Amino acid sequence: MYSRLLVPLDGSTTAELALDHAASLARLSGATVVLLHVIEELKHSNGFERPQVYIEQVHPGFLAAGQALLDAAAARLRGQGLAVETLLVESKGERVSVLVAQQALSARCDLVVLGTHGRRGVDRLLMGSDAEQVARIAPVPVMLVRQPQSAAVTSQPEWVGTAA
Numbered sequence: 762m763y764s765r766l767l768v769p770l771d772g773s774t775t776a777e778l779a780l781d782h783a784a785s786l787a788r789l790s791g792a793t794v795v796l797l798h799v800i801e802e803l804k805h806s807n808g809f810e811r812p813q814v815y816i817e818q819v820h821p822g823f824l825a826a827g828q829a830l831l832d833a834a835a836a837r838l839r840g841q842g843l844a845v846e847t848l849l850v851e852s853k854g855e856r857v858s859v860l861v862a863q864q865a866l867s868a869r870c871d872l873v874v875l876g877t878h879g880r881r882g883v884d885r886l887l888m889g890s891d892a893e894q895v896a897r898i899a900p901v902p903v904m905l906v907r908q909p910q911s912a913a914v915t916s917q918p919e920w921v922g923t924a925a
Contacts, residue, residue, distance in 0.1 A: 762790040767870035769797045769861050769895075772830055775876030779906040783874040784838055793844040795868050796834050798827045799860050801852045824849070858894035866900045873903045 768783045770776045780796075787794050800823055831847040838845045848868065850860055865873050877892035896903040 763792045763872045764790070765795055765868065765870040765872075766792050767795045767797055767861070767865045767868060767873045767901075768834075769799065769857075769873070769875055770830055770834055771798070771876075773876060773878075775878055775906065775908050777876070778908060779874045779876035779904075780834055780838075782904065782906050784841060784843060786872075786874070787838075787843050788841070793846060794838055795846045795848060795864075795870055796831050796838075797848045797850065797861065797864050797868075798831050799850050799852055799857045800824065800827045801857065824851075856891070856894065858891045858898065861891075861895050862899045871901050873899050873901060875903060875905055877905045877907050 763786060766783045766787060768776075768780050770780065780794075783794050786792060802820075802823075827849050828847075831849060835845045835847050846868070848864055850864060852860055861873065861875070864870075873895060875892050875895055877890070892903075892905055896905060
């Protein structure tokens, strides 16, 4: 079925859900889970740091944080007996979705398991959707994992299913 699953991680709860789904798939198919974290340098710098401060403190700091995220997820999966690889990639202005698609190809993955916030309407228009873009451009199938809606939202009103 699947032999290599790419799971992009960003520390969000939806990424954790995607990781759980990928772990289940890996147990069923014996696949290797390839964990990916993309660092967007522009999100970690305000542009006012002196070059020396950026080189000696800021850059190593966000690289270490990204690697720590990957290491924690990898340790969790290895503790479950799964084969895991990690990839830490720095964006130099490229869209995250493009880098995810490129890594799916270069890491020879046959499925991307990706968390999505499921934004709709104005939020989607303003925030965009990296997950949707990955699904459009990835060279392999993409499984989008959405956070379940809260019980309050999914429960039916009392009048549903009752006779009038």
